Amino acid sequence: MKGRTISPGIAESEAIVTTEPIGFYGGIDPKTGIVIEKGHPLKGQKISGKILVFPFGKGSTVGSYVIYGLKKNGVAPVGIINKETETIVATGVILAGIPCIDHIEIDKIKNGDIVNLDADNAICTIKKI
Amino acid sequence: MHLTKEEEKILNGEKGEVMERLFRLLVRLGDIYDAKKMIPVGSVQVAGVSYKSIGDPGTEFLEDIAFKGARVKVLTYLNPAGMDLEDWKKYGFPADFAKNQLRIMDAFKKMGIVVTSTCTPYLAGNLPRFREHIAWSESSAVSFSNSVIGARTNREGGPSALAAAICGVTANYGLHLWERRQPTIKVNVKVDLNFNSDFGALGWYIGKQVKNKIPYFTGIKNANTDQLKALGAAMAASGAVALYHVEDITPEADLVNTKGLESISIGKSEIKETYNLLSTGKTPDIVIFGCPHASLREISTLADKLDGKKLKRPVWICTSRMVKEAAERMGFNEIITKAGGSIIADTCMVVSPIENMGYKTTGVNSGKAANYLPGFCKQEVCFANIDDLVEGQL
Numbered sequence: 001m002k003g004r005t006i007s008p009g010i011a012e013s014e015a016i017v018t019t020e021p022i023g024f025y026g027g028i029d030p031k032t033g034i035v036i037e038k039g040h041p042l043k044g045q046k047i048s049g050k051i052l053v054f055p056f057g058k059g060s061t062v063g064s065y066v067i068y069g070l071k072k073n074g075v076a077p078v079g080i081i082n083k084e085t086e087t088i089v090a091t092g093v094i095l096a097g098i099p100c101i102d103h104i105e106i107d108k109i110k111n112g113d114i115v116n117l118d119a120d121n122a123i124c125t126i127k128k129i
Numbered sequence: 130m131h132l133t134k135e136e137e138k139i140l141n142g143e144k145g146e147v148m149e150r151l152f153r154l155l156v157r158l159g160d161i162y163d164a165k166k167m168i169p170v171g172s173v174q175v176a177g178v179s180y181k182s183i184g185d186p187g188t189e190f191l192e193d194i195a196f197k198g199a200r201v202k203v204l205t206y207l208n209p210a211g212m213d214l215e216d217w218k219k220y221g222f223p224a225d226f227a228k229n230q231l232r233i234m235d236a237f238k239k240m241g242i243v244v245t246s247t248c249t250p251y252l253a254g255n256l257p258r259f260r261e262h263i264a265w266s267e268s269s270a271v272s273f274s275n276s277v278i279g280a281r282t283n284r285e286g287g288p289s290a291l292a293a294a295i296c297g298v299t300a301n302y303g304l305h306l307w308e309r310r311q312p313t314i315k316v317n318v319k320v321d322l323n324f325n326s327d328f329g330a331l332g333w334y335i336g337k338q339v340k341n342k343i344p345y346f347t348g349i350k351n352a353n354t355d356q357l358k359a360l361g362a363a364m365a366a367s368g369a370v371a372l373y374h375v376e377d378i379t380p381e382a383d384l385v386n387t388k389g390l391e392s393i394s395i396g397k398s399e400i401k402e403t404y405n406l407l408s409t410g411k412t413p414d415i416v417i418f419g420c421p422h423a424s425l426r427e428i429s430t431l432a433d434k435l436d437g438k439k440l441k442r443p444v445w446i447c448t449s450r451m452v453k454e455a456a457e458r459m460g461f462n463e464i465i466t467k468a469g470g471s472i473i474a475d476t477c478m479v480v481s482p483i484e485n486m487g488y489k490t491t492g493v494n495s496g497k498a499a500n501y502l503p504g505f506c507k508q509e510v511c512f513a514n515i516d517d518l519v520e521g522q523l
Contacts (some may be wrong), residue, residue, distance in 0.1 A: 004161065021340060021341075021368075021369065023366075025182060025505070026479075026504040026505035027504060031184075036504050038503040038504055056341060056369065058340065058341070058369040059268065059365070059366055059369070059500075059501075060182075060267075060366070060501070061176045061177075061267060061271070061284050061286055061290075062176050062179075062182045062183070062208075062287055063286065064177070064286030064287050064289070065183040065184075065186075065286075065288070066182070068186055068187065068288070069183065069186045073184075073186065084341075085161075086369060087162075087283050087284055087285060087286055087289060087303075088284060088286045090157075090161060090286070091154065091158065091285075091286030091287075091289040092286060094154055094157055094158075095154065
């Protein structure tokens with residue numbers, strides 16, 4: 001699938017997918033990479049090392065620093081794929097250097113799919129297991 | 130995107146490494162969102178101030194920028210810090226936390242940023258005008274300035290707001306453009322809203338429903354700025370609403386196009402359901418007002434309710450240093466302190482480490498606070514109106 005480059009880079013890993021927006025601040029613990037938002041479908045799951053797939057960001061604008069912190073703490077996702085990346089996530093991934101693209105039909109990606117993300121060319125490919 | 134000769138020079142590193150790095154972030158964002166040019170901003174509000182939210186990585190990032198001599202070009206305010214910057218010892222904020230928080234404040238001060246920490250800059254001396262382009266970042270302040278004042282800002286991430294402050298410009302896209310400020314969903318309110326918490330409940334419910342749309346409210350008969358502040362804050366927390374319009378109340382409501390919009394309704398039962406949903410705890414250990422930061426009117430109301438009373442458990446009111454100053458002058462602070470409450474400045478319950486201060490259940494009248502406290506402060510929440518909350522602590 002072809003989208004739009006938000007932050008360049010290349011990554012390949014298992015996808016962790018949610019159809020709910022993610023608020024990084026208060027939603028993900030920057031020290032562990034575990035989703036902590038009450039009621040979120042991904043609550044309790046670890047996003048570290050995965051390709052994180054969600055529609056768009058929500059909530060506090062401090063989210064950019066949380067993404068940057070996840071990277072510095074070594075628990076960031078290796079790539080991010082969105083339907084529509086808003087500025088909070090865009091700022092975070094650019095600063096942290098995490099490959100990210102958007103304008104992707106994310107419902108085609110299933111939890112556990114191995115996804116190759118080539119953000120330099122704004123392409124993601126699903127490799128079914 | 131078109132860049133002027135001066136802007137090209139920044140990008141080529143002629144104005145130093147920090148300017149280049151931060152301007153590059155703005156250009157990148159502009160390219161992503163199809164901006165045609167950069168526009169000057171009238172003021173900036175930077176989020177990412179509490180040590181609790183940005184941690185060591187964020188602190189080092191800011192110290193590096195300050196150390197390399199970057200200075201802001203426009204009036205720049207800060208979001209709440211993780212503690213009262215003057216009275217932190219008195220309220221029991223941990224000393225090691227305070228040390229790091231003060232490092233962050235020093236870095237900001239070096240950059241020429243006004244080190245008052247508030248999510249309501251518009252109540253503390255940073256007031257944009259109608260149609261002024263600004264780069265603000267705290268989500269409730271963004272909502273208020275866009276919706277209630279009619280200034281124009283996107284929801285800036287903490288670092289992109291800082292970049293706008295240091296460069297004096299932001300990319301012209303999104304909510305800076307009139308065509309992007311049109312409503313995308315109509316919300317018919319079929320319930321009378323009395324307490325500020327009713328507006329918080331409405332906002333929380335609608336934010337969940339509309340996610341990142343621009344709602345146009347009808348049926349809200351009246352709302353003061355405190356209530357609009359509560360409404361917008363909750364919508365930005367449960368959803369990603371950065372702009373809303375209210376028929377006959379907000380400045381752009383008469384100017385936008387509402388034809389053919391999808392429409393949803395909210396009544397008494399949805400508001401009641403939201404109160405129940407947000408209340409996970411039974412009896413609060415502490416009640417905290419002031420999310421977003423309390424106005425002088427809200428503090429005066431609380432002073433009336435607490436006058437001559439004795440609190441069994443703590444009540445905090447979070448506000449900006451400027452409003453606390455006025456509350457002291459009016460004697461509100463004395464009344465509240467005598468009753469056993471505290472007016473705490475520069476910080477709020479969401480960004481302060483209350484979970485490390487022995488509190489497990491927090492009472493709030495804010496939809497935004499009720500949204501964040503379980504995740505970020507590991508709190509059970511009692512969401513209720515001001516009267517019930519105060520009554521419960523006496």
